[in-house]
Amino acid sequence: MKNTFGQNISVTIYGESHGEAIGVVLDGFAPGISVEEEFIQAQLTLRRPSGRISTARQEPDPFQIVSGVFEGKTTGTPICIMIPNTQTRSKDYSATRPLARPGHADYTAYCKYHGFEDFRGGGHFSGRITAGLVAGGAIALSALRKKNILIGTHILSCGGIEDRNFRNLENDLQELNQKTFAVLDEEKAEQMQEKIRQTAEQKDSIGGILETAVCHLPEGIGEPWFDTIEGVLSHALFSIPAVKGVQFGNAFSLVNGTGSNYNDAFRMENGKIITETNHNAGINGGITNGMPIIFQCAVKPTPSIYQEQNTVNFFEKENAVLEIKGRHDPAIIHRARVVVDSVTALVFCDILAGRFGTDWLA
C-alpha cells in the first residue's frame, strides 16, 4: 500500500499539482453520515494560501463529490472527491527541471521514478495534494463531532514566538476551530504573523511546532503492538509535507526528568478514572486511557525560498545555482494546521470503526 492508508476506513489519494485534478477516495465510512459541503469548503479555505503571508496562487479549490454521497448522506460505498486544477502555470517550472530544489523532493522523485515523474510544481509531492486529505478529513471531523470527539490544533511556536499552552481544553478547541490563524493568544498571533512577513521580506521562510488535542475518545482503543495510537497517528502525520517530528506530550523535553515526575498518577473524579497530569498524552501502552491525546508536530520551514541556493543539475551531474521563481509561501504552518486536524480525524475514524464496527460512526 502506498497512497492508501487505513484498514477499516481507508483513504486513497491521487493527483499532481499541475495535472487535471487531485482528489481522494474514502472507503469504509458508515452509511448515513451527513456530508456538510459548506464545512468541507470552509476547511479547504483554511488550507488555501491567502493574504500577504501566503503564496499568491489563489486557487478557489472547488470540489466535486463524485460518488458515495446520496441525498446529503454517505452511502457506505467509496466517496470520491475531486478537486480540479484550474490555475496552473506550468511554464514557471520547466526551465529548472533538472535543478534539485534543496529541501524538496525533486531529486528523490527522479531517483524513484527515473525521470517519468510529473515534475511540474512538485507533481504528486506538492502540498496541494493535501487538499484531498482536508476534504476527506472534513467528513471525518463532522462524524467525530457528532460523537462528541473534538479535535483542534494551534501553532505552539513559530519563529521563536510561543503560544500559550492549552488551558480549558474544550473552550480552546472551539475557539481554535473558528480562527483562521490558529493561535490561542491573540498577541502572539500578531507577533507570529509579523515574523512571517519579515521573513518573507528577507526572501526566506520559517517553520514551527503545531500542537494538537483530541478530546473525549473512548478509553481502551489502540493496540499494544504495532498499531499503537502513537504509531498509527505518526505514520499518517509524517505524510504531511514538512512534518519532520512527532512527539506525544512534550516527550523530548520531559524524558530527561525522572519517573516520579513523568508518571501520571491516577485518581477518581466524579466517578471517572482520570490522571492528575497527562505527560503520557492520554496513551498508556499504545491504548487510550480516556485523557486527551496531546501531540506536537515539528513543521520545517518551507523549502521554497527566493534566495540563490547551491544545488546540482541531476541530469548532468554537475553543480548548479538555483533561484526559485513562482509563487511560494514564507510559511505553511498556519495552513498545515487544518491538514493535521484532517489526518488526525481520519486516523481516529479508522481506529474507531475497527474497534466498534462499521456502523459505529453513523
Place this chain on the structure above:
Amino acid sequence: MKNTFGQNISVTIYGESHGEAIGVVLDGFAPGISVEEEFIQAQLTLRRPSGRISTARQEPDPFQIVSGVFEGKTTGTPICIMIPNTQTRSKDYSATRPLARPGHADYTAYCKYHGFEDFRGGGHFSGRITAGLVAGGAIALSALRKKNILIGTHILSCGGIEDRNFRNLENDLQELNQKTFAVLDEEKAEQMQEKIRQTAEQKDSIGGILETAVCHLPEGIGEPWFDTIEGVLSHALFSIPAVKGVQFGNAFSLVNGTGSNYNDAFRMENGKIITETNHNAGINGGITNGMPIIFQCAVKPTPSIYQEQNTVNFFEKENAVLEIKGRHDPAIIHRARVVVDSVTALVFCDILAGRFGTDWLA
C-alpha cells in the same frame, strides 16, 4: 492488523511476560540468508537486564528457531523464533492486580480486554516482548550488513548528560555496535551510568534520547504518501514501550530557524550527489536521497519506581496507594537501544524487499 507489521517482510509477535513463551514469526525474508545464531544471542544479551543498573531478573533468553531456517540459512518460509519464559515469579504481581501502575498499561489493558488480559508482569505489554523483535531484528541486521547497510544507535542524552554527536559515521557505528552501553564519549558513558545508579538509590527512574543512524541505503526508496520513510519507521518505533517521540534530524529544535538555514544544499562529491548539511535526515518527500537517515527517539523514564504512588483500584473504582515491588530497572534506555536497531532493520528490510523484490536481500 495488530501484532503484525510490514507488507513484504512481515513481523508477527506473540507472548506474555509470564506465559509459556514469547516469540516472533518473520515472513518474507529471501531464501538463502545466513542465520548467525551467535549474533542473535549477542543481541538478545544486549537487550537483557544486566549488572547493577538493571533489574535483577536474569533471564538468559535462550531462543529456539522453530521453523524457516534449514542448514543455517533462511528457507524463504516463515521463521518462527520462540523464547521460553523460565524465570517467572507471578505471585509478585497478583496482589496488586486492580491497582493501575501509573505510566503502565494496566488500566488501558483492562479497558480494552475487559479483565481477560494476562496481567502478570505486564502480560503482552511487557518490555520482554521486545526480545522477539531483537531476535528477528538480528537476522535483518545481518542481511543488511551484507548489503553494506549499517545501523547503529547511541544514547544521545540521559538524565541531562549529553553524548557527543555523530562525527565519522561509519566508525561511530562500528564502535557502537561493540559497546554494551552505547555512548560514543566514554566519559559521558560513565556519568550516565553513575546518574542511573543515583536515580536507583532514590527509588526513581530516568529516561533519555536515543539517536540512530542508517548508512548506505540506496536513494529513491520510500513513498511520498503514506508510506514515507519517516511514517513507516515511526509507526514501528512507537511500538517500543517508552518511546513517546520520534524526530528526524533534530527537527523540534531546528524548525524555529529559517529555510535558508534548514535547506540542505546539494553538491557533487566524487561523482555522487550529496547534501552539504543533512537537516532533512536523508529524506526528501518521504524518499531517501542517499544521505544517512538520522533520527531520535524520546524514551520516557521507566514507569516502575519504588516510591509510593497515588492511583486507583479499577475494580472498585476508588482511590488507592501503590508501592511497586519486584524487579525493575531504573532505566531501560541502554537496553532499548538494541530494540531500536532491530526495529529499524526490520522496517528497512521490508521497504527494500518491496522496492527491489523478494530475492534482493539474499
Place this chain on the structure above:
Amino acid sequence: MKNTFGQNISVTIYGESHGEAIGVVLDGFAPGISVEEEFIQAQLTLRRPSGRISTARQEPDPFQIVSGVFEGKTTGTPICIMIPNTQTRSKDYSATRPLARPGHADYTAYCKYHGFEDFRGGGHFSGRITAGLVAGGAIALSALRKKNILIGTHILSCGGIEDRNFRNLENDLQELNQKTFAVLDEEKAEQMQEKIRQTAEQKDSIGGILETAVCHLPEGIGEPWFDTIEGVLSHALFSIPAVKGVQFGNAFSLVNGTGSNYNDAFRMENGKIITETNHNAGINGGITNGMPIIFQCAVKPTPSIYQEQNTVNFFEKENAVLEIKGRHDPAIIHRARVVVDSVTALVFCDILAGRFGTDWLA
C-alpha cells in the same frame, strides 16, 4: 480493505451507476509504462452493451485520465481514471425501490447500508462499475504483453453450446483478442448468439462458463499459504458480478478420477521443464510451474429478466410481485470476458511487482 485490492499494485474503485461518475485509482505501477489510450477505449467498447444481444443503454464510456500519466507514460504515482455517467434515466428505478429484484443485491445492500445506499440502477453494485476495472486492466494487459505474458478468455459454454477447447494456445489467444464475441469455433459463436436472441425473446436470460489462459508467466511466483495463485486470482474474480464459481484446470470434473491420471508428469523439452498434461493448470502448491494458467469462471444468468417474479417489499416486509422494466441484457457473459481478462492482468501485475520489485514491469 473493501474497494481496494492488491498489495504492491493496488486497485481502488468508486462510483455508482447513476451518480456523477465511476472510476478507478491504480497505484504502484512502475514509472515509464506506455499508456495506450486507444487500447483502453477498445477494451471499454468490448465491455459495453452493443447490438441486439445486449441492453439498449448505449453509453459511449468516454474516459478521462485524471492523474498518474504524463506525456503518455505512467509516472509511478496513482493513476486515476474517471468515466462520467452521462446517460442515466433514474426514474426507471425509483418506483420499484423497495422491491428486491431476485438475484440482485437490492435487499442485501439495504441490509448492509440501512437504506442509505444509492439504489438507482444497482448503484455501486452495478456491472457498470467494472468499466473502471477494464480501463485499469488495459494498462495492465499492455504492460504484461511487453513482457510477453499473454492473457485471453473464451466463452467455453453458453446455453448448453460448447466451444472447442484451447489447442494452439498462443494462436488462440491472439485470435480471441481480436474478436468481439470471444468464441474460438465460429459456428458455435453463431449458435450461442442465436441462443441468446431466443432467450431474449422469451424474456429470459442465460449464463455460461468462461475459460481463461495466461501464458509465459515466470515459474516460481505465488505463495504456498495464503496468497496462492488460485486464491488471489479467485478472490479478485469473484468480485465480477455474476461469477459464482472458479475452477482451475477443469477441477470439478477431474477430481473424481485417480491420481495416476490427474498428476502431471514432468518432462524435459528443449532444455525446459514442462509437464505432459496440465490438469494442475500451471500451479503446484500455489506457485507457477511455467505451464499456462488455465481457469474457468461460472457466470450466472443475468438476474434482470422481463418476466413477472415473486419477491418482497423490504420496507413493508410483505410479499410482492415485480416486473422489471428498463434496459437489460439477456446475457452478459460475452461482455464479462473482457472484465475477466482485466482482473487477471491486474492480479498478475500485482504478484509480479511483489516478487521482482516495483520497476520490473516498466
Place this chain on the structure above:
Amino acid sequence: MKNTFGQNISVTIYGESHGEAIGVVLDGFAPGISVEEEFIQAQLTLRRPSGRISTARQEPDPFQIVSGVFEGKTTGTPICIMIPNTQTRSKDYSATRPLARPGHADYTAYCKYHGFEDFRGGGHFSGRITAGLVAGGAIALSALRKKNILIGTHILSCGGIEDRNFRNLENDLQELNQKTFAVLDEEKAEQMQEKIRQTAEQKDSIGGILETAVCHLPEGIGEPWFDTIEGVLSHALFSIPAVKGVQFGNAFSLVNGTGSNYNDAFRMENGKIITETNHNAGINGGITNGMPIIFQCAVKPTPSIYQEQNTVNFFEKENAVLEIKGRHDPAIIHRARVVVDSVTALVFCDILAGRFGTDWLA
C-alpha cells in the same frame, strides 16, 4: 502478506513437515472466548491420518497453547499454538531430493526458493501445516457456535459415488459434526471407503468434492467489491492443498440454465425475508442475504501414489523415473473436510469482527 490471512482477525502459520514444530498465531479474537482444549484435540484428530484408508504416519498431534489464553479464556492478544513434530523420518525423502514429484510443489518450491527450501516431507507445503489451521479453527468454530452460527461439511462425491444433498440443514450439520467420515448417507459412506481401499490396493489415489454449509449468519455482511463473501472465502480455501475449484451453489452446473430458473424468488416466512430456492448460495452482490451459505470445493486426488511416474531431476535438468516411498494417503478428502470447516470459521470470524467490532464474538 504471505502466510498471514485476515484483516481484523488474522491467522499466521509457520512450520515445516520435518522441522521442530508447526503452528499458528491467531490475532484479533475478542477477549473472553472460552478455549476448549478437548474440542481442539478432537478436531486435530479428525484431520489426522487414521485407520486403513490413511497413511501409516500416526502423529498424535499434541498441541501447546503458548500465548493468548489465560485461565481458559482468550486474552485478546495473539494466540500462539504450537504442534511439535515428533515422528519424522527424514531419510525417507532425501534420496529423491531433486526428483519433482508430479502434482507436488517440489519443483515450484525449488523455483521460488532457489534450493534453500526445507524439502523434507514437503516442508512448508506439507498438508501437515493445516493442523495449525485446524487448531485455530477450533477456537473460531466454538466462538461462532456460541453465536448460533453453524458450519459443517460432507463429502458430496468421491470416486464417482455421490452422497445425498443437504435436507434438514441444521440436523445434517449436527450429524456431520459427530462423524469421523463425513457422509450423510451411511451406505454411500461405506461405498466411498471401499472405493478408497480399492484405490489404495491399485497403488493409486482418489479425490472428490466437499460441500459445506454455513447457517444463521446475519444478513448484510460482506462487500460488493473486492471482499465479497465468495472472494474472501475462496482466497482462503484455495490455500488448502489439493483444493483446485470453489463454487457457490452448484454454479458450474446451473449457469447453463436460464435466469428465470436461477433467480431465487424472495418470500416472507414467519416475518422473515427468505428465498424460495438458494442457487445464489446465500449471497447477493457479495453480501449475505440470511440464507445458508453453500459452497463446494474440488479436492484433487492425492498426488503421492506408489506407481512409477515420469518426471525430471531438476538439479540435472534431465528426465527421470520416480517411485515414491514412505507413508501416504490414498485419499485425503475425508481429512480435508475438517480443514475446510476450520478455514471457513476463521474467515467468518474475521468478517464478523470487521463488521460488528472486535468484541462481538466474545
